[in-house]
Amino acid sequence: MTDVNRFTPSDATAAADTVKTAAAEKTKQAKEAVAKAMKSARETATEVAQQTRSFAAEKAKVGAAWTNEKAKVAHHAAEEHPVGMALGAFAIGLGVGFLIARNLD
Template sequence: MTDFTIKTPAPKTSAKATAKEGVKRAKAAVEKAVETVAEKTEGARTYAAEKAEVGKTWSIEKAKAAHEIAEERPVALAVGTFVAGLVFGFLLARNFDR
């Protein structure tokens, strides 16, 4: 098989100059990576804080609503919980039967 790749000779530079350029590029890459990680971390931190606050508020509202419903209709809550337990138990039993 023939190789049809056109090969161009590399420019003549000293090994020291090439090593210094490599070190400079590596330092620049590390600095850019550190900067990117810092930005992403800050974004994740603010996102998590916002979502935690929203979740806390949502949970408090839902807990209050569930408490009020449980006080108003205790029998309906008991029957609903029993039915949910039956369904969950049935699904578990089906999976363990295999």
């Protein structure tokens, strides 16, 4: 067991100064680590946002072209087989309505 009375006031002051210095150094290191982590996170978020923007723009162009093609095909099919398209749309609506009605109970 350590006897507290054997320390002189100068030893206590020196110990307190050492603790303050160590605490200040640890605080400085922690601040630097946080700043570095924030910078890294910011760079990563910027990179991901840029990739997402380019991906979304590319997929929007592909989707628009695909939708336009499919709309033309559906329009031609409707012109060639109007009764078949009407019956098909009715059957799909009936099926979807049945599924919705089942889920409401």
